[in-house]
Amino acid sequence: MDSSAKQRFIDIISDFTATVGIYLSDDVEARLFELAKDEKEENAKTMYGCILENVKLAKELHRPICQDTGVLQYFLEVGTDFPYLNEIKEVIIEGARKATLTTPLRPNVVEPLGEHNTGDNVGFDAPYIEYELIPNSADLRVRMYMAGGGCSLPGRSQVLMPLQGIDGIKEYVYKTVAEWGVNACPPLFVGVGLGTCAATSAMLSKKALLRPLGTRNENEKAAKLEKELEDGLNSLGIAPLGFGGSNTVLGVNIECAGHHPATLGIGITTGCWATRKGDMIIHGDLSYELLSHKKSLEGKK
């Protein structure tokens, strides 16, 4: 890969990362406006007013929508015919570093067990990068997520007894959100993962948040449970921002996998009202399409 192509590749990742920090994805922005419009309580309306003003100001001033731009996480679907396989990791790291220094994003990454800040969001296996191989494709799909501190705090996973069933799943989700959701900047985007062990269930819950709000799981039972959890959580009335109002969540997405008959693993990951995530495809010739942000970028300078 020649150096100018490599720089172009780095700039694509850097611009994508900056965009995710400044602009909400289309699904999150649209749902926020809906919830603000549906809100009935006066104090809650004031809070939504502040939130929507902030979304607008971030765009106008080209500044991160929230000061906590998280730890940068990249989930890659790598076509086996993508021409720059050897460069991907280095390019993601350099793109993350460039976005941090130029946007600027907040340098969050600290040394494990030492708390020394690296200053550029790079170091000690950061940014987080996950790879999945896609056969017979020449594209690279990059999905990213900014894992903020406050909204990561409710995250947890546990292995339930299979006989606890759907009621056990619901109780675990309701208790987690009622206890921890208040401080995580609701309305929350709640990802639920159902698998065998604590680790795979937790990862599925993160993957659930990469799927757009408003889409449903292909599995009919999971799709039904998504709706039931949304209704249940909304009846708690925690949003906006824990002050209390008509809703709790932006939505609930579930990802599930075939599991061991002796275990019912459950994981929860929560995103805040400013859940920042992105989805793009980079082709072999380094042309690209931004899938997650179309409407929200209208009027971008």
Added chain:
Amino acid sequence: MKKILTTPISYDQIKDLKIGDTVYLTGMLATCRDAGHARVVNDGVMPKHIELKEGAIFHAGPIVAKDESGKEYMVSIGPTTSRRMESVEADFIEKTGVRLIIGKGGMMDKTANACKTFGAIHCAYPGGCAVVAAKEVEEITNCEWRDFGMPEALWIMRVKEFGPLVVSIDTKGNNLFENNKKLYNERMEKLI
């Protein structure tokens, strides 16, 4: 009409405020979060460039940049989860005499008791509204404890009508978020 608190904050300015009231702050404000609290409470070190007695702190870690002249300014600054500081906040209030603690979400009994005993309040700034907040910062006047890195350093700033700040713990020790949590838990019990 906007209720505005001004530093130094006398007890009279806050004594009649009730949970749920909305106020704004004009004057000096310092960010202080996990590492800053540990330095004050555990190491007994006080900041040199801001008077915390009758002062105000903000649980926040900002993004700061430099303008063309090299002067630092706030890009984005919103509140961080106050509950993380629960174990040390009561001691912090006693040691410093701070009157106003701004953060995200609520705090718990130990802090509420300290607010009642020493005459302080906790207020919640709407989480995530970091560009709105940055626009309410007039100037970064100083920065201490840069060894903590950008999020944890103590950023000292002059603010004007900084808010909305919703009183979450008042000087009687009433606690808005703990009250709300009881309500949310009652609603949850109906679901399970």
